[in-house]
Amino acid sequence: MNLKKTKFIMICCVFITLLFFSNDFGIINIEKTAIVTALAIDIEKEDYVVSAQIAVPEATDTNSENQKALITGKDKTIAGAIRNIGNLSGWYPKLAFCNLMIFGKEVANENIMKVLDYFATTLRIQDSAVVVLAEDKAREILETASPLDNISSFALQKILLKETGFDRDVSTTDVRAFCAGYYSKNSSSVMPIIKLLTETSKGQEKGNSSSSSNSSNTGQNGGSSGGNGATSSNKGDTLYDATTTALFLGGKKVGELNTTQTNAFNFIMTDSKESTIKINGVGRDKINYLLNIKRSNPKRVLTIENGRLNLEFSLDLFCKIVDKTSMESNQNVEVLPLPLLVKEMAEESIKNSIIDLIEIEKSTGCDFLKIKDTLYQNFYDFYPTFKDNYLELLDYTVKVNVSGQK
Amino acid sequence: MKKELYVRQICLFFIAFLPVTKIFIMPSIISQVANEDLWISVLINVILDLFVLVAILNTCRKTNKTYIQLLEDVFGKTIAKIIMFLYVLYFLLKCFISINEQKTYVQLTLYETMPSVFYFLPFFIVCIFLCNKKMNVLGRLADVSWLLTTVGFVLLLSLSFSNVQFTKLLPVGANGGLNILHGYYRANTWFGDCVYLLFFMGKFNTDKKNNVKIILSYLGACLLVVIFAIFFFCIFTSIAGRQRFALTDISKYTTVINNVGRFDYIGIFCILFSTVVSVILPPFFACYLLRKIFNSKNTWVVSSIVTGIIFIVVILLTQYYSSIENFIFNYCNTYFILMAFVLPILTPLLLKKGEKYELKEN
Numbered sequence: 001m002n003l004k005k006t007k008f009i010m011i012c013c014v015f016i017t018l019l020f021f022s023n024d025f026g027i028i029n030i031e032k033t034a035i036v037t038a039l040a041i042d043i044e045k046e047d048y049v050v051s052a053q054i055a056v057p058e059a060t061d062t063n064s065e066n067q068k069a070l071i072t073g074k075d076k077t078i079a080g081a082i083r084n085i086g087n088l089s090g091w092y093p094k095l096a097f098c099n100l101m102i103f104g105k106e107v108a109n110e111n112i113m114k115v116l117d118y119f120a121t122t123l124r125i126q127d128s129a130v131v132v133l134a135e136d137k138a139r140e141i142l143e144t145a146s147p148l149d150n151i152s153s154f155a156l157q158k159i160l161l162k163e164t165g166f167d168r169d170v171s172t173t174d175v176r177a178f179c180a181g182y183y184s185k186n187s188s189s190v191m192p193i194i195k196l197l198t199e200t201s202k203g204q205e206k207g208n209s210s211s212s213s214n215s216s217n218t219g220q221n222g223g224s225s226g227g228n229g230a231t232s233s234n235k236g237d238t239l240y241d242a243t244t245t246a247l248f249l250g251g252k253k254v255g256e257l258n259t260t261q262t263n264a265f266n267f268i269m270t271d272s273k274e275s276t277i278k279i280n281g282v283g284r285d286k287i288n289y290l291l292n293i294k295r296s297n298p299k300r301v302l303t304i305e306n307g308r309l310n311l312e313f314s315l316d317l318f319c320k321i322v323d324k325t326s327m328e329s330n331q332n333v334e335v336l337p338l339p340l341l342v343k344e345m346a347e348e349s350i351k352n353s354i355i356d357l358i359e360i361e362k363s364t365g366c367d368f369l370k371i372k373d374t375l376y377q378n379f380y381d382f383y384p385t386f387k388d389n390y391l392e393l394l395d396y397t398v399k400v401n402v403s404g405q406k
Numbered sequence: 407m408k409k410e411l412y413v414r415q416i417c418l419f420f421i422a423f424l425p426v427t428k429i430f431i432m433p434s435i436i437s438q439v440a441n442e443d444l445w446i447s448v449l450i451n452v453i454l455d456l457f458v459l460v461a462i463l464n465t466c467r468k469t470n471k472t473y474i475q476l477l478e479d480v481f482g483k484t485i486a487k488i489i490m491f492l493y494v495l496y497f498l499l500k501c502f503i504s505i506n507e508q509k510t511y512v513q514l515t516l517y518e519t520m521p522s523v524f525y526f527l528p529f530f531i532v533c534i535f536l537c538n539k540k541m542n543v544l545g546r547l548a549d550v551s552w553l554l555t556t557v558g559f560v561l562l563l564s565l566s567f568s569n570v571q572f573t574k575l576l577p578v579g580a581n582g583g584l585n586i587l588h589g590y591y592r593a594n595t596w597f598g599d600c601v602y603l604l605f606f607m608g609k610f611n612t613d614k615k616n617n618v619k620i621i622l623s624y625l626g627a628c629l630l631v632v633i634f635a636i637f638f639f640c641i642f643t644s645i646a647g648r649q650r651f652a653l654t655d656i657s658k659y660t661t662v663i664n665n666v667g668r669f670d671y672i673g674i675f676c677i678l679f680s681t682v683v684s685v686i687l688p689p690f691f692a693c694y695l696l697r698k699i700f701n702s703k704n705t706w707v708v709s710s711i712v713t714g715i716i717f718i719v720v721i722l723l724t725q726y727y728s729s730i731e732n733f734i735f736n737y738c739n740t741y742f743i744l745m746a747f748v749l750p751i752l753t754p755l756l757l758k759k760g761e762k763y764e765l766k767e768n
Contacts, residue, residue: 009535012531120648121648123514123515126658127655128658157664176645176655180643180645181644184643184644185644376577377576377577378576
């Protein structure tokens with residue numbers, strides 16, 4: 001009898017434990033649960049306007065349905081606005097799968113942390129969600145569709161979270177990283193800016209990039225791939241450019257990095273292996289080259305001498321030629337030695353971009369290069385002396401070495 | 407003579423149950439005061455617990471008596487019962503934070519929409535069931551759970567490794583000794599696991615070689631805790647103090663999770679399984695001691711009463727959780743240090759002169 005009783009209790013316990021771990025006690029009706037894939041946050045007349053893009057299977061069939069999967073809530077607080085989405089639609093907005101947050105440009109004019117802090121502390125949303133800044137209204141981005149993805153947030157995530165092998169041309173950041181930057185010693189963070197490239201603007205963009213490539217020898221038009229579509233923005237003709245970066249100091253936007261500077265920023269802050277460098281107009285024949293980075297070794301050394309800070313950035317890149325616009329030999333381009341002129345132009349171009357970055361840091365005060373953090377970590381004793389005027393007392397040297405096949 | 411526990415089970419007990427309770431809110435609670443020196447605060451706790459472990463193992467080597475028998479021999483039955491009662495109180499206080507963090511974790515992260523008391527009720531049923539069992543059930547559970555704990559930790563740590571910025575630990579000691587000690591003090595409710603060994607005394611065969619094995623397994627388990635604390639701070643840096651549920655958060659920033667989905671929950675569930683047992687350990691030992699104090703044969707009644715008390719405090723006083731948490735962090739930790747460090751480290755003194763060289767039975 002006792003054995004039977006024990007067995008019965010054990011089976012009950014195992015069963016209850018299974019329920020305990022498997023969420024079977026969850027009582028939300030799945031048919032009333034809206035899986036939010038992205039949020040767009042704007043400010044309108046002192047109200048927060050939160051638009052939620054909802055993944056409804058039917059909504060992905062056509063582009064026009066895609067727009068209907070956007071629900072907007074408005075309130076004085078972010079949490080209130082999200083709650084209103086549920087109240088207005090009757091669908092419970094489940095944010096656990098929300099991997100993207102877009103902020104309108106008005107949000108960045110105030111302290112963006114007033115908004116972001118809610119997402120950083122609530123457990124309803126993952127703080128690994130990527131955050132981006134819209135050029136204008138955040139909602140407009142969610143209303144668009146790309147030629148390959150009806151749901152714009154999915155298309156955007158592909159641009160922001162690139163697989164290995166793509167160019168590192170976007171300074172992707174998530175809620176955690178942005179907040180960590182804000183609450184760090186330097187109160188500085190970065191965020192990619194999303195620009196919409198519709199048919200018309202794509203034409204302009206192409207014009208711009210061709211003219212800029214004449215003046216500037218490096219640069220990329222990241223985040224866009226070809227595609228012809230209809231004329232309106234929600235008919236699948238929109239592509240997204242995330243290659244510019246917004247700089248934040250104390251939660252407010254204080255500056256921007258253009259495409260070339262964003263590239264340089266990624267070169268010195270991350271491992272840029274498999275990214276590419278464009279060198280255009282080399283020599284008398286104006287040959288264009290595309291170099292693929294096979295090895296990247298960024299270093300920075302901060303020293304203190306005679307009451308001044310010395311920062312040395314060094315970047316060692318090993319590149320291979322991917323393509324060139326000349327046919328002087330029938331050899332595979334990958335085994336071709338890197339011409340000295342190309343090497344020098346690449347070094348000069350990257351060096352200038354890095355110098356630009358330091359000057360932008362000095363002018364905006366946004367420590368996106370984490371110099372203050374380095375000062376705190378490596379020279380804690382000197383930190384009180386330099387913490388308020390480290391940018392004024394900063395001297396720097398930049399060394400870039402591009403090597404290739406010999 | 408066959409003992410209730412094997413040395414292997416004692417070793418696995420530490421690996422299975424020691425690290426799992428220290429990865430919910432403990433890292434954030436310490437980093438609120440010690441910041442990047444959080445790992446030093448953890449290390450202080452580990453080292454102090456190591457002294458306790460060595461003292462108890464040393465005593466075990468010299469006697470076959472249980473801790474309760476030693477207390478009765480030295481102080482008499484009444485004082486022994488008072489000390490046992492103090493330990494009951496210690497275990498009841500100690501389990502409050504752990505059970506609460508487990509409850510909050512389950513309710514807020516696994517059942518986000520309508521967290522209800524009902525969701526966590528099964529835990530108390532499991533608690534009554536386990537507290538009703540003899541000591542050897544812990545050995546059997548350790549035999550199973552160590553693998554789950556190890557798999558969980560390996561998965562979570564390897565997934566989070568790419569986001570760890572080790573330079574964030576610098577400068578070492580910048581927060582000052584006082585803050586580091588404050589961090590150590592606040593973490594006392596989660597440490598003091600070696601105190602369980604007091605009640606394993608006389609229930610396992612040990613010698614010098616086996617003691618080394620137990621110490622090494624303890625150090626292995628502590629290594630997981632220290633590594634987790636380091637990873638935690640190096641990932642969250644300046645916002646570490648706000649991350650109450652490090653367990654869920656630590657691994658999700660890697661690209662593979664973004665692309666594939668939250669498969670790290672496999673590791674989290676493995677750890678949660680071990681945590682259920684680990685969190686039940688204090689009530690288990692409280693029941694064991696209460697049965698000894700009152701010579702009770704009715705195990706169901708004792709385990710139901712103890713679980714009932716915990717249930718009332720945890721569930722019915724939910725709205726006062728913050729105040730209770732503050733009370734434990736600010737006032738109870740001194741009591742925890744007394745019960746989990748001072749008293750156990752004095753255990754060798756309980757041995758009488760002749761007893762120290764008493765031959766042990768095989």
